Each structure stands twice: as structure tokens, then as C-alpha cells.
Amino acid sequence: MSGILVIAEQRRGELRPISLELLSAAQGLRHDGDLVAVAVLSDSPQRFISPLSLSGVDEIVTVKTAAAEFDPDTFESAVGALIAKRAPDVVLVAHSVDSFGYAAALAARLGLGFATDVFDARRVDGELIATRGGYGQKVNVEVDFPGRSTVLLAIRGNVFKPQESPGTPNVTAFDAPAVQSRAAGREFIELSAGDDVDMTAAEFILTVGRGIGEEAKVPQFRELADAVGATLGCSRPIADAGWLPKSRQVGQSGKTASACKLYIAMGVSGAIQHLAGMKHVSTIVAVNTDAEASIFGVAKYGIVGDIFEIAEQLRTHFE
Numbered sequence: 001m002s003g004i005l006v007i008a009e010q011r012r013g014e015l016r017p018i019s020l021e022l023l024s025a026a027q028g029l030r031h032d033g034d035l036v037a038v039a040v041l042s043d044s045p046q047r048f049i050s051p052l053s054l055s056g057v058d059e060i061v062t063v064k065t066a067a068a069e070f071d072p073d074t075f076e077s078a079v080g081a082l083i084a085k086r087a088p089d090v091v092l093v094a095h096s097v098d099s100f101g102y103a104a105a106l107a108a109r110l111g112l113g114f115a116t117d118v119f120d121a122r123r124v125d126g127e128l129i130a131t132r133g134g135y136g137q138k139v140n141v142e143v144d145f146p147g148r149s150t151v152l153l154a155i156r157g158n159v160f161k162p163q164e165s166p167g168t169p170n171v172t173a174f175d176a177p178a179v180q181s182r183a184a185g186r187e188f189i190e191l192s193a194g195d196d197v198d199m200t201a202a203e204f205i206l207t208v209g210r211g212i213g214e215e216a217k218v219p220q221f222r223e224l225a226d227a228v229g230a231t232l233g234c235s236r237p238i239a240d241a242g243w244l245p246k247s248r249q250v251g252q253s254g255k256t257a258s259a260c261k262l263y264i265a266m267g268v269s270g271a272i273q274h275l276a277g278m279k280h281v282s283t284i285v286a287v288n289t290d291a292e293a294s295i296f297g298v299a300k301y302g303i304v305g306d307i308f309e310i311a312e313q314l315r316t317h318f319e
């Protein structure tokens with residue numbers, strides 16, 4: 001058998017958003033009538049049938065496990081058995097703390113092609129090519145997998161648009177082999193978010209970069225963002241300095257502006273790592289004193305000018 005096998009992720013009975021992103025990534029890899037199957041591992045997998053009944057999903061495979069939450073040994077064993085039985089061309093898992101616990105071991109044990117933190121995957125003349133960062137994310141590396149009949153890709157979150165339209169897949173059950181797990185969950189501790197903003201859901205973002213110069217300037221841009229109805233975002237140096245919470249950082253090691261339609265970048269140079277989180281936005285407005293700044297390469301509208309002057313003009317306009 002060939003086809004694409006997606007391993008859904010759930011936590012505490014809720015499907016994680018990355019699961020729907022994996023389904024979207026799978027659509028881009030279909031070739032020659034490939035079928036897309038999504039497997040969900042849980043102590044009560046039936047509850048995920050409804051949220052996984054989406055367009056582009058041919059089959060939902062329920063796998064009943066003893067543990068309610070993720071367990072590395074259970075996943076390695078069950079996903080390994082699924083791969084052995086179904087021999088898919090491609091297996092997609094989330095690049096997440098869960099897959100860190102089993103994906104590499106599985107790839108090594110079964111001799112699979114393997115790439116982690118993948119943010120683009122496509123077929124070129126039928127061959128699978130995955131793109132991931134290299135050299136501390138300074139370059140994009142294209143990876144191919146010659147001679148591998150099954151390739152396991154761990155996909156970065158917030159890159160693919162989630163699959164959302166409903167569908168009517170077949171549902172089958174798979175009996176996972178019993179496994180003696182070496183791990184046991186003791187307590188679930190929810191990390192505090194620190195800041196309740198969700199940059200991935202914001203439709204209008206005003207981002208400040210190192211051009212603001214000092215922390216004391218942050219409040220005036222926060223007020224400006226409030227005045228124009230934007231969510232305040234920032235580049236990494238601003239988050240690293242603690243001037244704004246990390247949850248507001250846009251870019252490769254921050255958030256992707258997935259839902260954003262209008263992005264105003266003020267005093268941001270446009271480093272490749274920042275662009276990774278926003279270059280897809282349809283309307284980008286950049287303000288920078290340096291006419292050669294890379295941000296102008298992706299901006300629809302560019303203002304070569306001082307952010308404090310532009311901010312003041314915008315603010316008075318919205319008063």
C-alpha cells in the first residue's frame with residue numbers, strides 16, 4: 001500500500017490545532033490518487049472522529065491506547081505497527097514535544113527517511129522534497145530521501161493553513177500491540193501563558209523592531225496599536241530584551257502571523273527569520289529609515305522615514 005499517514009495529536013481530550021495543519025500539508029503531497037489516512041491514539045479515540053471528519057481525509061484510524069495522554073513507548077510501538085501494516089509513502093507528525101519522544105527512534109528502527117522541523121514539503125517529478133532550516137536557521141536546506149520507501153516528516157506548527165471544511169471519511173480501528181511503557185505520567189502541569197495574546201489569530205498586526213531604540217518607547221506604540229485596532233507584535237530583539245513578552249514575537253522562533261491580513265512593520269529590518277513569520281501576509285506596510293532594508297522586499301507599501309514621525313501622524317489621525 002502507499003499513501004499518506006498523518007498522526008494526529010491530542011492533549012487532555014482536545015485535538016491540537018497542529019493536527020489540522022498536518023492534514024493540510026498532506027493534501028499538498030498527494031500524488032497518483034494517494035489516500036490520506038489520519039490515525040488518532042487515545043484511550044477514547046472515538047471522540048476525535050467528528051473533529052477529524054474533514055475534506056481530504058479518506059480514512060480515520062482509531063487506535064485505542066491504555067494511557068489517556070501521550071506516552072513515547074506506546075506511540076513508537078503503535079505508529080511503528082501502523083507503518084509496518086500500511087507501508088505509507090509518507091508519515092506526517094507534528095514537530096512537537098510529543099514527536100521528540102518517539103519519531104527519531106522510530107525512523108532509526110524502521111530505516112525511514114526522516115526530517116524534523118519541516119516547513120515546506122512537496123513532490124518534484126514524484127520525488128519528495130522537504131525544506132527545513134540549517135546552520136542555526138540561517139539557511140533553508142532542501143532534503144530528499146533517495147531509496148527510502150517511507151519518509152517520516154515532523155512538520156513545524158503554524159505554517160500550514162489548517163484543514164477545516166467538513167468531509168465524510170471511512171473510520172477503521174487498529175489494534176495496537178500491547179506495550180510495557182517505561183514512562184508514567186504523574187501530574188499534568190499547565191504552563192502559564194504569561195500573556196494572553198494569540199498572534200496566530202490576529203488579523204491586523206503592528207510590529208515594532210529594534211528601530212524603537214529603547215524600552216521607554218514601547219508604550220507609545222502600544223497606544224498606537226490600540227488606537228488603530230491592531231495587535232502589537234515585535235521582532236526577536238525586542239522580546240529577547242524583555243521589552244515585550246515572547247508570545248508577541250513574530251518569526252521563525254516566534255509566532256507565525258497565520259490569520260493576518262494587514263501587517264505594519266515599524267523599525268524592523270526584515271531578517272529572514274522575521275520574514276518567516278509574516279512574509280505571506282497579503283498587505284505589508286513597512287516603515288524604515290533605511291531605503292535598502294530587506295523588509296521593503298516583501299512590503300506592498302513602503303515608507304522610507306522615521307517611525308516616531310509616522311507613528312505621531314497616525315496617532316493624530318485616529319484621535
Ligand SMILES: Cc1cc2nc3c(=O)[nH]c(=O)nc-3n(C[C@H](O)[C@H](O)[C@H](O)COP(=O)(O)OP(=O)(O)OC[C@H]3O[C@@H](n4cnc5c(N)ncnc54)[C@H](O)[C@@H]3O)c2cc1C
Pocket residue numbers: 136137138208209210211212234235236237238249250251252253254255266267268269270271272273274277287288289290293305306307308
Ligand atoms: C535561529 C534564529 C531564530 C530567529 N528567530 C527570529 C524570530 O522569530 N523573529 C525575529 O524577529 N528575529 C529572529 N531572529 C533574529 C533575526 O536574525 C534578526 O536579528 C532580527 O529579526 C532583527 O530584528 P529587528 O529587525 O528588530 O532589528 P534590526 O535588524 O537591528 O533592524 C532595526 C531596523 O530599524 C531601522 N530603524 C532604526 N531606527 C529607525 C527609526 N527611527 N525609524 C525607522 N526605522 C528605524 C533600521 O534601519 C533597521 O533596519 C532569529 C535569529 C536566529 C539566528
